[in-house]
Amino acid sequence: xxxxxxxxxxxxxxxxxxxxxxxxxxxxxxxxxxxxxxxxxxxxxxxxxxxxxxxxxxxxxxxxxxxxxxxxxxxxxxxxxxxxxxxxxxxxxxxxxxxxxxxxxxxxxxxxxxxxxxxxxxxxxxxxxxxxxxxxxxxxxxxxxxxxxxxxxxxxxxxxxxxxxxxxxxxxxxxxxxxxxxxxxxxxxxxxxxxxxxxxxxxxxxxxxxxxxxxxxxxxxxxxxxxxxxxxxxxxxxxxxxxxxxxxxxxxxxxxxxxxxxxxxxxxxxxxxxxxxxxxxxxxxxxxxxxxxxxxxxxxxxxxxxxxxxxxxxxxxxxxxxxxxxxxxxxxxxxxxxxxxxxxxxxxxxxxxxxxxxx
Numbered sequence: 001x002x003x004x005x006x007x008x009x010x011x012x013x014x015x016x017x018x019x020x021x022x023x024x025x026x027x028x029x030x031x032x033x034x035x036x037x038x039x040x041x042x043x044x045x046x047x048x049x050x051x052x053x054x055x056x057x058x059x060x061x062x063x064x065x066x067x068x069x070x071x072x073x074x075x076x077x078x079x080x081x082x083x084x085x086x087x088x089x090x091x092x093x094x095x096x097x098x099x100x101x102x103x104x105x106x107x108x109x110x111x112x113x114x115x116x117x118x119x120x121x122x123x124x125x126x127x128x129x130x131x132x133x134x135x136x137x138x139x140x141x142x143x144x145x146x147x148x149x150x151x152x153x154x155x156x157x158x159x160x161x162x163x164x165x166x167x168x169x170x171x172x173x174x175x176x177x178x179x180x181x182x183x184x185x186x187x188x189x190x191x192x193x194x195x196x197x198x199x200x201x202x203x204x205x206x207x208x209x210x211x212x213x214x215x216x217x218x219x220x221x222x223x224x225x226x227x228x229x230x231x232x233x234x235x236x237x238x239x240x241x242x243x244x245x246x247x248x249x250x251x252x253x254x255x256x257x258x259x260x261x262x263x264x265x266x267x268x269x270x271x272x273x274x275x276x277x278x279x280x281x282x283x284x285x286x287x288x289x290x291x292x293x294x295x296x297x298x299x300x301x302x303x304x305x306x307x308x309x310x311x312x313x314x315x316x317x318x319x320x321x322x323x324x325x326x327x328x329x330x331x332x333x334x335x336x337x338x339x340x341x342x343x344x345x346x347x348x349x350x351x352x353x354x355x356x357x358x359x
Contacts, residue, residue, distance in 0.1 A: 014092045020082045030078035033058045066091045099156055100129050105141035110328050115181040115321050116174055120330045123170040123307050128158045151182035170333045171312025184320020195316030198256045201309035202275040203287045205252045209243040213269040217262040227264045229272040237262045239269040248349025280308040301342040311336055
């Protein structure tokens with residue numbers, strides 16, 4: 001094989017080159033490639049550029065003949081031992097676009113016209129297909145409800161999707177049914193003119209009781225499935241909050257208003273402020289009620305609440321085609337409403353807090 005044959009770029013394939021360093025000498029090929037090519041991992045999703053390539057995915061690429069070693073020899077054994085100074089070429093095919101199937105799943109439609117649809121999403125519903133959720137998503141339900149009218153700008157896997165809320169966050173989101181609507185809504189999200197208010201239940205009491213958190217958000221440096229408030233890099237993020245209900249200084253109900261829309265923004269910002277959300281297993285740590293409450297019904301309810309206590313309660317925007325100002329409100333779903341009611345006994349501490357604040 002001559003040099004031109006070795007370096008010819010296959011069509012529509014991303015090529016990555018990995019050179020073995022001294023510390024990696026003697027290790028398995030798949031382990032070395034994974035260490036070199038997983039640094040840009042994003043939610044476990046493989047990309048054509050090689051970011052997020054898991055060891056399992058790389059083992060499959062090796063077995064498919066997509067990896068070549070010294071002298072351009074194709075390597076098909078993932079356990080091949082490597083030596084310092086060797087260079088390996090990985091040809092990564094573009095990801096095949098998912099083609100979600102229409103599934104007649106129940107939808108809570110708040111508003112719909114020819115151009116857009118507003119949905120009140122329940123908790124435990126993923127917005128679009130992805131790793132671990134190939135179907136049963138909001139997109140699958142929308143394809144059954146709207147047919148081919150959804151906007152194509154979001155791509156094959158995300159038709160009509162302009163913004164997302166987390167799987168375990170409930171509440172309102174808007175979906176575009178035409179490309180013009182999609183572009184118009186995206187512009188409003190970009191210039192922060194969309195009105196988005198969330199209701200949350202958080203540990204402790206943020207200080208001040210009404211405030212503003214401004215901290216860039218980026219991928220957590222050690223835990224790649226998490227986001228974090230970062231000093232260097234990341235993306236600009238701002239959250240305005242207001243305490244609307246006080247439960248004895250132990251738990252607070254908040255209204256959070258977003259001016260930016262970063263992944264897990266409210267969850268990250270409130271944890272950064274020292275007030276993670278109730279039920280947030282990813283960012284909340286091991287928080288518990290004080291001992292006097294732990295064995296009471298309120299303690300059991302808080303301890304067993306199965307998701308982050310976050311609800312997208314208000315969504316307001318200007319209709320991109322008609323110019324009409326639209327605003328929608330969603331009441332707390334039953335699980336959050338019941339959790340809030342269960343916290344009432346904690347208010348017995350409020351009087352002591354007020355006395356302390358006056359002194």
